[in-house]
Amino acid sequence: MNFFTYLLHLAGSGAGAYIGASQIRDPLTRPNVLAGFQLAESGSVPFLQALSDRAAAEGDTWLAEKLARHASDEKRHGQIFAQALKRLNKQVIDFKKAAEAKPEGKPDERRRSPFFEAYFEGYSQESLKPQNIDWVVFMASTYILELDASKDFVRMANVLPEDEPNSASLKKGLLSIAHDETGHAAYLLEALKRRLPDAAVEEMVDAWRTRKVNALLAMVTNLMQKSGQIPSLVQDGVPTEMSEEAELAVA
Numbered sequence: 569m570n571f572f573t574y575l576l577h578l579a580g581s582g583a584g585a586y587i588g589a590s591q592i593r594d595p596l597t598r599p600n601v602l603a604g605f606q607l608a609e610s611g612s613v614p615f616l617q618a619l620s621d622r623a624a625a626e627g628d629t630w631l632a633e634k635l636a637r638h639a640s641d642e643k644r645h646g647q648i649f650a651q652a653l654k655r656l657n658k659q660v661i662d663f664k665k666a667a668e669a670k671p672e673g674k675p676d677e678r679r680r681s682p683f684f685e686a687y688f689e690g691y692s693q694e695s696l697k698p699q700n701i702d703w704v705v706f707m708a709s710t711y712i713l714e715l716d717a718s719k720d721f722v723r724m725a726n727v728l729p730e731d732e733p734n735s736a737s738l739k740k741g742l743l744s745i746a747h748d749e750t751g752h753a754a755y756l757l758e759a760l761k762r763r764l765p766d767a768a769v770e771e772m773v774d775a776w777r778t779r780k781v782n783a784l785l786a787m788v789t790n791l792m793q794k795s796g797q798i799p800s801l802v803q804d805g806v807p808t809e810m811s812e813e814a815e816l817a818v819a
């Protein structure tokens with residue numbers, strides 16, 4: 569990573585943490601932030617599970633076990649965010665219904681992520697599927713995201729007050745999530761080191777750090793073009809199928 573990229577990274581994570589922290593503290597924006605996290609965390613579970621199965625099929629038991637644990641952690645993270653939304657009497661929108669209700673021909677902005685388009689620039693959708701993805705690409709790209717997430721979740725937890733029950737509960741949840749993300753970053757780096765010499769690991773990590781910086785810039789540019797309007801991901805009410813398990817996850 570060159571020095572300019574490094575400075576941009578610091579500025580980018582500072583800005584991201586500021587936006588994340590102020591949006592989670594503000595009762596008006598908090599539900600949407602929580603919904604975004606719930607979708608991201610729960611959405612990663614089938615991908616990680618499929619990767620775990622693939623690692624097992626390829627005879628890498630160490631990696632298969634790490635990935636299975638990773639999948640179950642992310643499932644728990646999704647439940648923590650769902651639970652936090654439930655406490656605010658909100659839930660993630662029903663994407664099927666939203667798609668039926670929207671006018672024909674209008675692309676659904678909620679599903680397109682300028683961040684991920686830029687982060688994986690040059691990789692086809694097909695090459696990023698769990699059965700195809702290059703192991704080193706998966707490990708390095710995910711390592712950067714997990715490492716940054718662990719720090720961002722702590723920053724967000726730190727701005728939440730402890731004297732209000734919903735905030736205090738979310739704060740506890742965020743800190744436990746941050747702890748898991750640190751563990752994910754650690755095993756991914758270890759996984760890279762099991763496959764590549766140290767110099768090559770450093771090169772890969774640098775390359776994905778640079779991609780993250782560029783992707784953040786792409787995301788910020790896109791947000792500014794939409795004049796700061798973030799599409800809504802939540803609706804009122806508590807899902808009926810919400811399990812007791814999720815209640816326990818944050819207890």
Ligand SMILES: [Fe+2]
Pocket residue numbers: 609641642645745749
């Ligand atoms: Fe997570």
Ligand SMILES: [Fe+2]
Pocket residue numbers: 642714748749752
């Ligand atoms: Fe994670």
